[in-house]
Amino acid sequence: MAVKLPVYMDNHATTPVDPRVVEAMLPYFGVKFGNAASRNHAFGWIAEEAVEDARGQIAGLIGASPKEIIFTSGATESDNLAIKGVAEMFREKGNHIITQAIEHKAVLDTCKRLEKYGYEVTYLPVERDGRVNLDDLRKAITPKTILLSIMYANNEIGVINPIAEIGKIAKERGVFFHVDGVQAVGKVPVDVQRDNIDLLAISAHKIYGPKGVGALYVRRRNPRVQISAIIDGGGHERGMRSGTLNVPGIVGLGKACEICREEMAGEAARLGKLRDKLKDGLLAKLDEVYINGSMEHRLPNNLNMSFAYVEGESLLMGINDVAVSSGSACTSATLEPSYVLKALGVGEDLAHTSIRFGLGRFNTEEEVDYVTERVAQVVKKLRELSPLYEMAKEGVDLSKMKWTAA
């Protein structure tokens, strides 16, 4: 079967909206367009009902109750609301926040801003496999600690943290536990009760829903988590997030969650098989390929590999009919290679050669075969062009070379 090009394999960045989600959303643009806050006519009631249904669908996916779901513009806002909201509400109790080095920027930059306002933040290092060390975490908690923010699964390497264990520690020590669940929710079973999660950020567009909508789970009992709002206005979402609700988007997020709940088990198994086929294929065709992060504790749809001696952006340029992303500096605005890989202890030389593959619901086995062939072919071509590969093959120890900094 011919593969339709280009192939999209960057599903950690975003996902296409599932046609079933689009269909569910459509009536809420033109026909059922009411404001969910309009309490005095049918237009409003219909919109409100749709929003409440969506709350239920989302809660159902993560083991929460519908009242614990707050709608936002996306997971960046959810992370901001959770962290800043707890920080402000519990300022009297303490000013210490614990997070880890490989969080998404939505968490890291929020914490950095709080540091400017007098909060103290501990950025825990991670192990070589990309997971947080539980002893480090236990030791970092002080009487001043009010919040622990650790992601469920990392967006670059797909490594899944021991969230249930962390949740247990947080509960024992009386510290609120916020989890950026963007990459994990809908992909692997997430349960806020089992995992003792107090706040959980969710995004629609990573789970085949629309962009511009997300949610924050805020625990209501055992313990009840109170947060300060960061957006003031009409007092929507029980005062935690003002602003007219994005009803079509919310309907889409709800439907996306419902589909994930129904299909997750089968889909995770299918993606895991495809991912392993991709990994095994590349390892068989190429030498000096390194997997970044734990394979054992990993999202089924993620693969992050370094192709030694081949710079990531040049590899992307060669496979221009395949959409993946690279941890190379040249692909980022900062000219720094991936801070995530750096935190794992991956050398900067290898970080520059890394590629992230993100498989998704609409990828096929034929696409995996195609991508395997293309990547192997371009890596081989670029290695012929690489002075480093040549030197390594001649037995030169590249780490002992004196390089001239550019």
Place this chain on the structure above:
Amino acid sequence: MSYSDKVVDHYNNPRNVGSLPKDDPNVGTGLVGAPECGDVMKLQMRINPETQVIEEAKFKTFGCGSAIASSSLATEWVKGKTVSEAMAIKNTDIVKELSLPPVKIHCSVLAEDAIKAALGDWKKKHGVETEAQASAAHQ
């Protein structure tokens, strides 16, 4: 970010890829950049000691498409030039020819450095100590 047609052409059909024997007295080798920075260029030239004309040039580059294109272009440009003519190649000429965006200017700087390093190596082999210092500081 999209690449200029010329960068794409050099990437797809790199000119003068390969290596020359670095111990050959008539071959100058320049190896610049660092793997940690994501760019390493190796530029080699075979120079006629009588005429000082660059008769052959080869490159290998680890780096992004613009770095590959800059070094590929450099080999094209130096071929047939004399040592002093090649010394006069500026990174800004490369930027112009390849329409490099601001974030890729360092690739052209590296290519200029590689030319100068290769010529410097050849001069050292031949005991010439002429303009090397003068032109070491590029713009």
